[in-house]
Amino acid sequence: MKKNWINLFVALLLFIPLRFLQVSIDYHRKLEDLETGLLLLPGQAAGSLVLSGFKGLAADLLWLNVEEYWHSGQHYKMLPLLEAVAWLQPTYITVWAVGGWHMAYNIYVQVGQNESKLSEELEKMKQSWSLQEKTKYRVLEEALAENKTILEQLDKKGKTDELVRDYLNRLENYEQKINLLAEEEKENKAIETVKSLLHIPRNKIYWYQQGVQFLKKGITYNPDKYDLYFELGWTYYHKGMDYPNAVKYLEKAIKHPHPDYVDDVLAHAYEKNGQIQKAIAQWEYLMEKAPSFRSIAERMIHDLKTKGKATP
Amino acid sequence: MALIETKELTKIYELGWKKRVVGLNRVNLEIEQGEIFGILGPNGSGKTTCLKLLLGVLFPTSGEALIMGKGPLDVEMKKHVGFLPENPYYYDYLTGPELLKFYGRLFDMPLATIRKRTEELLNLVGLAEAKRLALRHYSKGMLERIGLAASLINDPEILVLDEPTTGLDPIGCKETRDLLLQLNKQGKTILLSSHFLSEVERVCSRIAIFHRGNLIELGTLKDLLGQYQASTLEDLFVKSIEKFDQQNPVQ
Amino acid sequence: MRKAWVIALNTFKESLRKRTLYIVLVFGLVVIGASKFFSFLTAQEELKMIQDVSFSAIEFFGALIAIFGALGAISSEIEKRTIYTLLSKPITRYHFVIGKFIGQILILLVNFILLCLFFIGLLLFKKFTPHIEIFKALFLIFAELLLISSITLALATFTSDAFNIIFSFFLYIVGHLTSYGRQLMERTENIILKGLGDMLYTIVPNYENFAIRDKVVVGVPVSWQYVGKTFSYGVIYIAIAILIAIYYFQKREV
Numbered sequence: 001m002k003k004n005w006i007n008l009f010v011a012l013l014l015f016i017p018l019r020f021l022q023v024s025i026d027y028h029r030k031l032e033d034l035e036t037g038l039l040l041l042p043g044q045a046a047g048s049l050v051l052s053g054f055k056g057l058a059a060d061l062l063w064l065n066v067e068e069y070w071h072s073g074q075h076y077k078m079l080p081l082l083e084a085v086a087w088l089q090p091t092y093i094t095v096w097a098v099g100g101w102h103m104a105y106n107i108y109v110q111v112g113q114n115e116s117k118l119s120e121e122l123e124k125m126k127q128s129w130s131l132q133e134k135t136k137y138r139v140l141e142e143a144l145a146e147n148k149t150i151l152e153q154l155d156k157k158g159k160t161d162e163l164v165r166d167y168l169n170r171l172e173n174y175e176q177k178i179n180l181l182a183e184e185e186k187e188n189k190a191i192e193t194v195k196s197l198l199h200i201p202r203n204k205i206y207w208y209q210q211g212v213q214f215l216k217k218g219i220t221y222n223p224d225k226y227d228l229y230f231e232l233g234w235t236y237y238h239k240g241m242d243y244p245n246a247v248k249y250l251e252k253a254i255k256h257p258h259p260d261y262v263d264d265v266l267a268h269a270y271e272k273n274g275q276i277q278k279a280i281a282q283w284e285y286l287m288e289k290a291p292s293f294r295s296i297a298e299r300m301i302h303d304l305k306t307k308g309k310a311t312p
Numbered sequence: 313m314a315l316i317e318t319k320e321l322t323k324i325y326e327l328g329w330k331k332r333v334v335g336l337n338r339v340n341l342e343i344e345q346g347e348i349f350g351i352l353g354p355n356g357s358g359k360t361t362c363l364k365l366l367l368g369v370l371f372p373t374s375g376e377a378l379i380m381g382k383g384p385l386d387v388e389m390k391k392h393v394g395f396l397p398e399n400p401y402y403y404d405y406l407t408g409p410e411l412l413k414f415y416g417r418l419f420d421m422p423l424a425t426i427r428k429r430t431e432e433l434l435n436l437v438g439l440a441e442a443k444r445l446a447l448r449h450y451s452k453g454m455l456e457r458i459g460l461a462a463s464l465i466n467d468p469e470i471l472v473l474d475e476p477t478t479g480l481d482p483i484g485c486k487e488t489r490d491l492l493l494q495l496n497k498q499g500k501t502i503l504l505s506s507h508f509l510s511e512v513e514r515v516c517s518r519i520a521i522f523h524r525g526n527l528i529e530l531g532t533l534k535d536l537l538g539q540y541q542a543s544t545l546e547d548l549f550v551k552s553i554e555k556f557d558q559q560n561p562v563q
Numbered sequence: 564m565r566k567a568w569v570i571a572l573n574t575f576k577e578s579l580r581k582r583t584l585y586i587v588l589v590f591g592l593v594v595i596g597a598s599k600f601f602s603f604l605t606a607q608e609e610l611k612m613i614q615d616v617s618f619s620a621i622e623f624f625g626a627l628i629a630i631f632g633a634l635g636a637i638s639s640e641i642e643k644r645t646i647y648t649l650l651s652k653p654i655t656r657y658h659f660v661i662g663k664f665i666g667q668i669l670i671l672l673v674n675f676i677l678l679c680l681f682f683i684g685l686l687l688f689k690k691f692t693p694h695i696e697i698f699k700a701l702f703l704i705f706a707e708l709l710l711i712s713s714i715t716l717a718l719a720t721f722t723s724d725a726f727n728i729i730f731s732f733f734l735y736i737v738g739h740l741t742s743y744g745r746q747l748m749e750r751t752e753n754i755i756l757k758g759l760g761d762m763l764y765t766i767v768p769n770y771e772n773f774a775i776r777d778k779v780v781v782g783v784p785v786s787w788q789y790v791g792k793t794f795s796y797g798v799i800y801i802a803i804a805i806l807i808a809i810y811y812f813q814k815r816e817v
Contacts, residue, residue, distance in 0.1 A: 004813045011806035018799045019765045025772050025796060028789045029742070034778055056615040056777055063608065091781060094608070367651045370816045387653045395651035401643050403573070405580035417569045418652040462648070472651075 033224075059088040063095070075107045086218065096218025097231045104211025104235050111203035112151070118197050119144075125190045139181060140194045143174040147194075150201045158241025159208050167205065171198055211235060229253035230262050237265065243273035260290040267297075268311045271304065280304050313381055314342035315470065315501050316349075316366065320375035323361055323525075334525040335361040338375065341520060341527065343503055345469075348496050350512040351505040352549065353522030359505035360398060362522070363474050366503075367395060379470065391419060394468035398475040400459035404448035408439055408458050411447065412465050419466040426465070433461040436491070452479040460488070464495075471495065473504040477511050489515055509545045521552050528556045566654050567662035574636055574666025583635070584628050584674065591624035591678050599685060610691050611780055617682040618700060618776040625675055625708045630731045632670050633715035636663040637812075638724050646817050657809045660720070664805055667712045675705050699790050700779045706797040707773035711735065713804035714768060720811040738770035768800055 028034070062085045069077045082099040089095065122144065129137065150167050157163060175198055182191050215232040222228055233249035236242040250266040263286045270279035280301055287297040303310035323335035336358045343349045351359045364370040366377045368384030382389040402411055409430050416426035434440045437457040442450070450458065456479060463471060476492075477485045485508075492515055496502055506512050512519060513533065521529040529536055529552045533545065542548035578584055598616035640646040649659065679701055686693050714734065718727045741764055748760035772793045775785045 004810055007806045007810040007813070011803045011810065014799055014803045014806070015765055018796065018803070021792060021796050021799065022765065022769060022772075025769075025789070025792050026742075026745075028786070028792065029772075032778075032785060032789060033783070034775060034785065034789070056611075056619065056780060060608075060612045060615050063612075089777070091777070092611075093781075364647070364817075367647075369647055369650050371814075385655070387655060390651065390653035393651065395648060397644065397647040397651075399644070400648070402645055402648070403577065403643075405577055406573075414569065414573055415648075415652060418566055418649075418654055420565070420653075459648075 056089060059085045059092060059095075062088070066098075070102070073110075075102065075110050078102055079107075082214075086214075090218075090221035093218070093222055093225065093227045096215060096222070096228055100211045100215040100218070100228075100231055100235060102211075103214055104208050104239050107207045108204050108211075108239075111207060112200050115151070115197065115200055118193050122190060122193050122197070125193070137181075137190065139174070139177050140190060143178055143194055143198060146170060146174055147197050147201065151204075154201060154204055159205065160240065160242040160245070164205055164209075167201060171201060174198065208239060212240070224256060226253040226256040226258035226262060229256075230258065230265070233269070234265060237269050237272070241272075243269055247273050247275070260286065260293060263289065264293060264296075267300065271309070271311050276304055276308060279310075315345045315380060316343040316503060317341060317378045318362065318366070318375065319378075321362070321365060321372055321377050322374045323358075323365060323370060324373045336365070336372075337525045339522075339527045341530070343501065343518075345501050346496070346499065347517050348492065348502040348504070348515055350516035350519045351503070351522060352507065352509065352512055352519055352545075353505075354507060354553075356524075357522040358525040359507075359522050360474055361525075363472055363503070363505060366472065367393075391466060392469045394463035394466060394471045396459045396463040396471070396473045396476055399478065400455050402447050402455070402458070402462070405446060407444055407446055408434060408461070409443055411458065412462055415462050416465045421466065429465055429467070433464055436464075437461045438487070453481065453484050456480055456484070456488075460491070469500055471500055471502045471504075473502065475506055476504055477506065477508050485511060509549060513545045521549065523553050523556050524560075524562075526556065526560075528552055564661075566658045567665060570649075570654075570659060570662025571665035571669060574663055575669040577639075578632065578666075578670045584632060584670065587624050587627050587631070588674050588677060591620050591674075592681050594620040594624070595678065595681050595685065599688075606689075610686070610689060613682075613685060613689065614697070614776070614780045617678075617685070618704070618780070621675070621678045621682065621701070622704050622707070622774075622776075625671065625678070625704065626711050626735055628674050629667070629671060629708045629712035630715045630728065630735075632667050633712045634719060634724060634727055634731075636667060636716060637719040641817060650817070656813045656815075660716070660805065660808045660812050664713060664716055664808075667716065668709060671705070671708050671712060675708065696779045696782075696784055699785055699787075700776045703773040703775060703790060703793055706794050707770055710768060710770070710773075710797045710800055710804075713801040713808075717804040717808040717811070720808045720815060734768060735770065738768045739774070740771070741767055741769045742771050769796070772796055 062081050066078050066081045066085065069075070069081070079099075079102075082095060082102065085092070086095045086099060126134075126141075150170060153163070154167065175195070178191060178194060178198070182188065182195075185191060212232065212235060215228055215235065218228045219232065229249050230253040233246050233253055236249060237246035240246070246269040247266070250262065250269050253262050254266060263282065267279050267282035267286060270276075270282055283297040283300045283304075286293050300310045318339050318341045321336055321339045321341075325333040325335055327333060339358070339362060341362075351362065353359050361370065362377075365372050366379060366384060377384055379393060380389050403414075406414065412430045412433065413423075413426050416429065417423075421429075431440075434443065437460055439454060439457055439461065442454065447455070447458065456476070460473075460476070463473070471492075473492075477488055480488060489511060492502055492504075504512075504516070516533070518530070518532050519536070520527055529539075529548075531539075536548055536552075537543070537545075540548050540551045542551055595613075595617045598613045640649065650656070683693055683697075686697075711731070715727060715731045718730060722730070744760065745764050748757055748764070751757055751760075775789070778785055
């Protein structure tokens with residue numbers, strides 16, 4: 001018992017090597033990316049104060065709800081959950097990819113669901129118009145036609161920033177005219193219907209851009225993986241027909257370990273972006289890298305060289 | 313050198329804000345080999361404190377407690393000591409033999425020896441029938457008896473017993489008494505504390521009377537009875553306490 | 564050390580026969596089993612779910628067993644007064660402390676293995692071969708549980724049960740947040756605050772060191788070096804806790 005103080009002394013002394021060890025561990029944690037950076041995630045730190053260690057579990061539980069809403073078609077309800085899951089586990093790439101997809105593809109489609117119904121209603125209304133009314137409401141007809149055009153162009157021409165500005169301008173133009181009309185004719189069902197219809201392309205643009213934004217946010221949390229660069233590149237390519245951006249992000253994707261189809265899509269993107277030489281080079285690279293792509297690549301290269309166009 | 317000694321043994325409890333309780337006040341005891349020594353006193357007089365100090369469960373504020381000349385933390389010394397605490401309450405999930413085996417192994421006794429002693433001791437205290445019973449099902453008397461068996465597992469030369477007859481019926485008391493006398497005949501030194509005057513009367517060779525943490529009388533029963541002109545131990549007890557209280561009024 | 568082992572076995576026997584920790588074990592098994600019922604997710608998501616749930620369950624219920632086990636180890640002896648008899652035997656006080664801790668290790672080991680077997684069994688049932696990273700994560704969780712246990716044991720030698728439970732859980736939560744605290748401290752200019760934060764960071768057990776499951780679950784490998792260093796951290800801290808426990812217990816009067 002006389003030497004009992006030695007126990008306490010040694011115990012306290014051991015804190016010194018412990019400290020050094022901790023420094024080394026911290027270094028490893030940074031190196032191996034085991035740490036969640038406070039700088040990027042102040043919200044997450046706050047959440048951790050509550051959840052302390054069960055983030056993964058909480059994320060999974062929320063994910064279940066996302067699945068539920070998806071299956072029952074309640075797309076809008078998925079969104080806050082997707083945000084929450086992404087916030088809890090920003091390194092869970094699936095969340096970002098699926099979230100972006102839901103926004104840019106599914107919700108994009110869903111906001112246009114009412115289009116045909118609204119159009120039909122309007123047709124019925126039109127039939128009951130007198131000749132006088134038809135003249136007065138001609139601006140509505142024009143707006144309608146323009147709307148239809150824009151909707152088509154969204155799908156067929158794409159959604160580059162330039163094009164989007166153009167669409168929005170045109171929509172705004174007609175919206176203003178219709179608002180003028182609405183001031184004279186209060187509570188006109190036809191006007192309301194047309195206004196709703198004009199919202200559709202706006203919404204589509206909005207959700208496409210939200211999807212892109214969501215993916216970009218995911219990239220900031222996962223900058224060293226190909227996955228989200230690819231998702232974004234693909235979204236730009238396929239949905240946005242925004243080839244410069246598609247190329248930009250696909251080129252970033254190939255900087256990290258990635259599967260072969262990424263190279264394939266990049267080749268197509270180069271072509272669509274007018275960079276034919278690069279497209280050919282990319283196909284040649286892919287041919288070497290992945291023999292399974294050989295026949296496709298050869299055909300592509302042949303078409304590019306002879307016709308200057310290969311991708312349908 | 314006496315087998316068990318205390319020298320100016322003092323224990324003061326500090327109960328926080330300047331409140332002190334004297335557990336033991338400068339107690340001097342000398343117990344020789346072969347004695348059956350009894351410590352008497354009302355509850356709270358310091359009997360248990362004294363025993364705990366001897367065994368190293370409590371630490372003295374000043375003074376010394378020695379067994380076989382060694383301090384209470386001496387591991388070798390403890391091999392020769394057996395202890396029965398007040399109100400024994402053992403690991404209720406063990407059976408009697410398991411308890412004895414547990415303690416036996418702490419004495420570094422070989423398993424064969426433990427088994428043999430267990431057999432003997434269970435018979436001695438009359439618990440051979442209850443071999444398979446878990447201690448949680450034991451009656452108070454049975455616990456007392458298994459406690460006694462446990463204190464004997466190492467065949468100690470010194471037995472320290474704190475209130476060994478609490479909760480025993482008269483037959484149990486007699487059996488314990490007889491056992492103690494028998495063990496003493498075998499040469500064991502026994503130190504016991506009790507407030508059952510009749511038991512102490514019949515068993516102890518010398519007694520000490522404790523009161524309010526002080527050792528107020530020490531000697532053979534015959535001498536003390538003469539000194540106080542008391543006819544029974546009870547008489548002696550009451551008189552000695554009165555005398556002390558007169559001389560040392562409570563503050 | 565044989566005597567410490569005798570005490571350890573007795574402690575282990577107690578936990579088997581007293582069944583108080585069974586409930587926690589059963590809860591843990593139930594939770595892990597429940598993760599099986601997410602088969603409507605895609606295979607990849609389901610596997611992630613099972614792993615997340617199981618790791619969390621093993622760590623959390625393991626922590627409960629660690630804390631309550633260590634708590635009961637010393638306090639039950641004192642309450643039941645069996646400690647008097649024990650201390651009258653030829654053992655030293657450090658035999659007692661070390662024996663109790665080894666007993667806790669045994670208890671944790673058995674419960675932990677049961678939970679892990681169930682978890683691994685579930686993975687195999689889902690036709691997923693657990694890779695070495697999963698075992699690394701489990702290994703570190705076990706080391707963490709031992710650390711939690713040793714700290715609670717140390718606290719039990721000089722604090723009351725009530726304080727111990729609250730403080731142990733408090734440390735459990737804080738110990739997971741230390742890296743955030745440290746990052747916050749890095750940003751402050753105030754030297755006093757920095758020094759204080761530094762000291763706290765050293766003293767508080769960094770349970771978060773042992774948490775590599777977030778990475779493992781998304782399939783990212785962790786180096787053996789890291790595992791080794793974190794394990795060493797655990798060993799040193801356990802030594803600190805046990806030494807403190809011995810120090811206080813040697814002074815303790817019962």
